[in-house]
Amino acid sequence: MVDAPELPPPDWFATDRPIVSRSVPDLLAAAAATHGGRPALMTADGVAYRHDELAAASATTAGFLRSVGVGPGTAVGLLCDHHPEAVRSVIGVLRAGGVYVPVDGRWPAERIAAALHQMNCRSLLADRSTARAAYELLDRVPSLTSIVCVDGGSDAFDDPDRLTMTVGLWNAIAADPDEYRGAGFNLRPKSATFTEAEILAYRDHVVALVAAAGDGCRVLEIGCGNGLIGKALMAAGFDYVGVDPSSVAVAGLTAWAAEHDVKATIRTGYAHELGPDDEPFDVVLVASAAQFFPGPRYLATVVGECRRVLRDTGRLVIADVIDPISGDNPDLFRIPVRAWESLAGDGFAGAEILRRSGDRLPDLLQRRYDVVLAAGGSDRAADRPVLAGRPQIEASTPWSGPGPAPADAAYCIFTSGSTGQPKGVLVTHHAVANLIDWVNREFGVDVGDRLLFVTSFAFDLSIYDMFGVLSGGGSIHLLPDAVLAEPERVYDVLMSEGITFWDSAPAALSVVLTATRGRAPGGRPALRRVFLSGDWVPVSMPAEIRDRFGAATTVVALGGATEATVWSNAFVVGELDPSWPSIPYGRPMQNARYHVLDERWDPCPVGAPGDLYIGGECLASAYAGDPALTAAKFIPDPSPDRAGQRLYRTGDRARWLADGNLEFLGRLDDQVKIRxxxxxxxxxxxxxxxxxxxxxxxxxxxxxxxxxxxxxxxxxxxxxxxxxxxxxxxxxxxxxxxxxxxxxxxxxxxxxxxxxxxxxxxxxxxARPPAIAPGTPRQDRPVPVEGDPDEVELTVRDAWVEVLGPGAGAGGDFFLAGGDSLTAARFVALVNEDAGTALKVRDVFDLLTLDALITRARAGEAALR
Known part of the structure; x- marks a missing residue:
């Protein structure tokens, strides 16, 4: 007689605990009341905010947000680097009752805009590093009414160094004897982009915009340069005045006017320094110059100056404006169309946007647009997005009104979508509070903890990183993104700054461990808790963690889904079974239930693979704006004793192990996890x-x-x-x-x-063939350009092949050849270990090519001697 398969016993599902039904601001307020004088947010410079200071500052942020229309359920975007003002801002959004929507500055603009647009975001919180990118989103996200630079003033949207850089640039360009290169065209002699016919077509296009005001009118051209357009206007009989910051350009155009006996005034000056004029102008022209302005605040100043010198019937023509949506010229000042309505609000009747048509202009110029602002009053309600900064935040009245309810949405994290469109997962304060209560109680997180914040705000691990440790009275150590990209510096912080808590995907920690393998400790690590989740945890990793940071370090492998509020199960890694193919998935956390079901939704026996479902208080509320997908993925719980509750269909395969742990077996569909x-x-x-x-x-x-x-x-x-x-x-x-x-x-x-x-x-x-091992004959390595290789070169070439594969050519870009941050760290570790050099991961990002890296490795070897 064959024994019936054993079903999972009921106690494996007995995870119910008293529900912590509080909002995130409530949890943080309680921590501030108890631990107010303790550090909350730390940087390399020390304590940025104590708990009581963070509570007061986030209330002020909430007050500002309420003043610009953020209220219960209002979506607010977050596009920030890792710094204290970003964390303060997130808490401020929640205190105001809003839903924060984190996006990552490394995403393409199209993806960022899709997330913000889908959530109908009214405000976008940026910082100095992302302010310009945020401004460029205005056309892509029509719902935006305010963009706020949380760590700077409204002038942070401008680049203050651009004016002085522009003078030097145009002095050099205007000195070129070639008329077209002197006007800024075809500056690379070996790669002429524009033909003479195309350049003249552009000139004639701009002249026609001016001529629309009538023959013989008085024209001021700002940024006249060497006179490509100005000469044509003079020849056509316009009363011409030119202004340019380049003294070389002004001298050349003045000489041309004198040589041709043309009456014109050409003077040196910036666009904001128009000075008094005895007679107003019919047209002020800014052609191919706005893209060199420092930014939106400077542009507004110039527009105001132009209105001052215009007749009441005059026209301001801004020609050749770069559209951010085109993706062209990201290093120049690109102006969204929506910005002009705001600029035209004072002294102009409105903005006329002229899109270019026809085939006379080359593609690059065809994608640009022109703007005409007609002087006069306007009775239209202008669409005026607000650009604000920290001074406006600090001047606000702190919000002391009601906060969010536990059932309200706290955030929306966007994940990859199978339809080609990202999907937003809405999660409530209640679910976050349940997660925090479990982690802090189960793993003893308290006032003595300091977490190194290494994950993206748009990655759901950041939810616990911000709110969990702070709720326990601990602190968060923040490093700028530029530092987080250097694993050697991250390692130094881990070893010397009293960091007790690390939380990341396995690959992120692997980069740090790999890049610093064999390096002297350089400090006494305080790390006592390592959380790893989001992907397979290599069986070898826990041992290396304990070897680096101490045998007492607790390593915890966690699992779950964004739809189940970051984590919903955990496995504390102790002794490893040599037969394990991977670290087990673990057991469900409090108020979370895991079910392995067959195609009939019946429980699978222990050891039998099935489809994985998650139920309980950890579940997200919905997919934003997609009720059909929500209904398909969040299904009614079939258990008779769970009527009215839901299960999340994870799309994973799993099985119960005999000890009550789950083993993850992979995906049902085409969803994968990479790093x-x-x-x-x-x-x-x-x-x-x-x-x-x-x-x-x-x-x-x-x-x-x-x-x-x-x-x-x-x-x-x-x-x-x-x-x-x-x-x-x-x-x-x-x-x-x-x-x-x-x-x-x-x-x-x-x-x-x-x-x-x-x-x-x-x-x-x-699948690649096996990597070439050191010692392989040289004909199988990337071939050097010239000369016999020394041992350093051979080592670098071997490492290049080992991490990228034999098909990676010697002359290409490391990352185009398939490299990434992890392989860069492995490459550096191999070179340094075998050749005794001092190569750094940053070198790979900066130098990219094999030959350049060989040169740098040789220099590093010499420095170590």
């Missing part, structure tokens, strides 16, 4: 097939250089697809972590017998 980021392969595929020349595409994962990576295959049309251009276009849509490490063209995608894409066959194509 802790959840990625829908369908979203990457959708981005590929939208590209010109790509007829079909499929995306799989494969192991490259020892790490899991995305590999994309595509079918092109009759004309070959340029891979560099394809990558560039993909980067406009996909964040860096979703960029395929490999792009491979195929005549057709392989299919299975039932007509579906044969992903197993593609995975086989994607």
């Amino acid at each position: 802790g980021y959840r990625i829908e392969l369908g979203e990457v595929q959708a981005a590929l097939v939208r590209q010109p020349g790509v007829l079909d595409a499929a995306v799989v994962t494969a192991v490259i250089g020892g790490d899991r990576a995305l590999c994309a295959f595509y079918v092109g049309g009759a004309d070959p697809v340029d891979e560099a251009r394809l990558r560039s276009r993909l980067a406009e849509t996909l964040p860096s972590y979703m960029m395929p490490a490999r792009l491979t063209a195929l005549p057709a995608l392989p299919v299975t017998a039932n007509g579906k894409v044969d992903r197993a066959a593609l995975a086989g194509l994607a």
Whole structure:
């Protein structure tokens, strides 16, 4: 007689505990009341905010946000670097009753805008490093009414050094004897971009904008340069005055006017220094100059100055404005169309936006637009987005009104979507409070803890990183993003700044460990708790963590989903079973239930694989704006004793182990995790097939250089697809972590017998051959350009091949060859270990090419002697 399969016993589901039904601001207020004088937010400079100071400051932020229209349920975007004002701002949003929507500055503008637009965000919180990018989103996110620089004034949207840099630039350009190069065209002699006919077509286009005001009118041109346009206006009989900050350009145009016996006034000056004029102008022209302005505040100043010198019937013509949506010239000042309504509000009747048509202008100039502001009053209600800064925040009355209810939404995190569109997961204060209560109670988080904040605000691990440790009375140590990108410096902070708590995806810690392997400790680490989640935890990692930071360090592997509020299960890693293929998934946390069900929604026996579902208080409330997806993924709990409750269909496969732990077996669908980021392969595929020349595409994962990576295959049309251009276009849509490490063209995608894409066959194509080991004959390494290689060069070339694979050429870019931050760290560790050099991960980002890295490695070797 065969024993019936054993079902999981009821006590495996007995996770119910008293529910902590409080809002996040309530938890933080309680911590401030108890631990007010203790540090809350720390930086390299010391304590930025104590708990009581953070409570007061976030109330002031909340008061400001209420004044600009943020209230219960209002979505507020967050586009910030890691610094104290960003954390203060998030808490302020929650205190005001809003829902914060974190986006990542490393995402393409299109993806950032899609998230903010989907949530109908009214305000966007930025900082000095992201203020300009935030301003450029105005056209993409029509709901925005305010953009706030939380760590600077409204002048932080401007680059104060641009004016002085522009003078030197245009003095050098105007000195060129070639008329067109002297006007700023074709500055690279070997790559002429514009033909003479195209340049003259541009000139005539701008002259026509001026001529629309009538023959012989009085014209002031700001940024006249060497006179490409001014000469044509003078020749046409206009009463011409030119102003330019370049003394070289002014001298040249003055000499030309004298030589041609043309009456004109040319003077040196900035756009904001127009000075008094005896007679007002009919037209003020700013052509191809606004893109060199410092920013929106300076532009507003110039527009005001132009109105001052215009007749009441005059026109301000701003020609050749760069549209941020075009993606062109990201280093220049790009002006959203919506900005002009605000600029035209005082003294002008409105803004006329002129889009360019026809085929006379080259593509780059065709994508730009022109603006005409007619002097006069306006009775229209202008759409005027507010640009504000920290002074406006600090001048606000602190909010002391009611805060959010536990059932209200606290945040919306966007994850990859299988349809090609990201999906926003709405999570309540109640679910966050349940998570914090569990972690802090279960793992003893208290006032003695200091967490190093390393995750993106747009990654859901950041939820606990901010609110969890602060609720326990502990502190958060913040490093700027630029420092977080240097694993050597992160390691130094871990070893010397009293950090007790690390929380990240395994890959993020692996970068730090790999880049510093063999390095002397340099301090006494205080680390006692390491949380790893978001991806498979390598079986070897816990031992290395304890070896680096001390045998008493607790390593915890956690799992869950964004839809289940960060984590909903945990496994404290003790002795490892050598037979384990991976660290077990663990047991469910308080008020969370895990179910492994078959296709009939019946429980699977212990050891039998099934579909994984999560239930309980940890569940998110919905997908933002998508009731159909919400209904499909959050289903009614089939258990008779759980009537009215929900289960989240994770899309994962799992099984119960005999000891009550879960083992994760992979995905049901095409959703994968790469370096802790959840990625829908369908979203990457959708981005590929939208590209010109790509007829079909499929995306799989494969192991490259020892790490899991995305590999994309595509079918092109009759004309070959340029891979560099394809990558560039993909980067406009996909964040860096979703960029395929490999792009491979195929005549057709392989299919299975039932007509579906044969992903197993593609995975086989994607798999790299074994890495070349040191000592392999030189003909199998990337070939040096000249000379016999020394030992340092051989070591660097071997490491290049080992982490990137034999197909990586010697002359290419490390990251275009499939590298990423993790492989960069591994590359540096291999070189330093084998060659005794002092190469750094930052060197890989800065130098990129193999030859440059060989040179740097040699210099590092010499410095160590």
